[in-house]
Amino acid sequence: MDKRQEDVMRIVVVGSVGLDSIETPSGRADEVLGGSAAYFAVAASYFTTVNVVAVIGEDFPSDAQATLTAPNINLDGLEVGAGRTFRWTGRYHENLNIRDTLDLQMNVVANFAPKLPEQYRHTPFVFLGNIDPGLQSQVLDQTDGARLIGCDTISHWIEHERAALEAVLKRVDVLIINDEEAGMLSGESNVVKSARRILDMGPKTLLVKRGEYGVLLFSPQSVFAVPAYPLEDVVDPTGAGDSFAGGFLGYLAESNDTSEAGLRKAIVYGSVVASFTVEDFSLRRLHALSRDSIEQRYRQFVSLTEF
């Protein structure tokens, strides 16, 4: 990648890159590419250019590396740590909304201290993928003048790293979490009340992901609700949320339109990209997309929802 291309990279993402072993009612996949930064980067790469900040181990397989290698993805910030790659093993129930973590090995992520390459520091769009909120803050400390900062988190950090998470939330423009996480973070079961409390914690906008039921946007000025694309064959829900975030931020970074209308279109693009991801294991379907196929499903989404 030449210097000129690096200058125009539009998004920097920090998160995990790892190997997942997944069992779902449709089958299983072992030691396949996963992690929040992997799904996010590939999803966003259909719209714009992405700088990746993450750590892999010395055992990271070449085919996984190849999946992440693309003209729109800069891997200068993909550090190779001493030791093994992060691994997650999970099993989904017949009801795909429920999954059990069977094994979790932090490996190289345990000692990860993100260091942003110089050319990453002025990237206009920042996405803090699911990772220790302390590391998310370290990334923000190394960026300057971001136009929009997005952030994801999970229940683990809400429970165990509340103070560090609250510190990050004060610096975030768009928080993207699921309904269960929103309930835990706010202590409110009603999603409207929950959203108001979370907006008081710092984010200007909250997106609540509801899986197969769609997404809600809350800001002090407005509410937007969009259903999910109804799918006949969901093979593996892993990475749906990260793909959603990648499509969402990717479209925002491409359009440079962060108005309410821009956010709404970006949510639909995020939903479209996520709907592809879950149609196969790992990044298989996501990696094989084209912008045309995304646009085609976007139009189907319009006809799905218009009245």
Next chain:
Amino acid sequence: MDKRQEDVMRIVVVGSVGLDSIETPSGRADEVLGGSAAYFAVAASYFTTVNVVAVIGEDFPSDAQATLTAPNINLDGLEVGAGRTFRWTGRYHENLNIRDTLDLQMNVVANFAPKLPEQYRHTPFVFLGNIDPGLQSQVLDQTDGARLIGCDTISHWIEHERAALEAVLKRVDVLIINDEEAGMLSGESNVVKSARRILDMGPKTLLVKRGEYGVLLFSPQSVFAVPAYPLEDVVDPTGAGDSFAGGFLGYLAESNDTSEAGLRKAIVYGSVVASFTVEDFSLRRLHALSRDSIEQRYRQFVSLTEF
């Protein structure tokens, strides 16, 4: 009501009219007006005229009767049976999607055999509210030339009156059930596969109600998805589904537009009416509406969902 008005009644509904005792996290209400036909008729009456077929007991209170009495509602088919009115006692959990039935007294409904007054028989729109599918069929046997037949049912009939229910479904245009019922009826957990199986059973169109997540429409030609209006204070979810059906059929009967576009608008009107119903116990909020307040929330619904 003079003969001329009777001639133009647009919908006939069969269902229950009873007394509910309800406990929710917001409070309780005892022996208040309830039942599928009651919610449906009042909801539909904001759009069109409704003929009611149901049975009440000799103890039916005058204030409940007054709530059902309106220029747009014909009660000639509201039979007074010998004995007590149908009663249901239920308690909602903190999660309002879950409720326990604490007591159920069929009373006069146990011996109900619907008899349609002569002037009901050519009503163009028919709604078979939740009641024994055998009785739903008896109502259809007494109607002629209906333009559109809608039908609701619950898991109890799917489990215990499967054959009678399947016989009704063959005669129905639009089946309106919730996602759990759709899963039971089809034996499929995926809602898209479930819909295809149910459409094979007879209905031309299936509406799947998903509570706070909205509604899906399936027909052989298309899918439509609409979120629910996000509410801050849900006081009592009872009757939401019947109000939805009332708003839906009411708008269809008023517009006389049963095209795909007409069905979609009708679903939004149904969702709007249901969003009011759950803001108070029983029919208190539903009964106090105006067409203006419905239109205002319809416009809010448009801005909630447009992108």
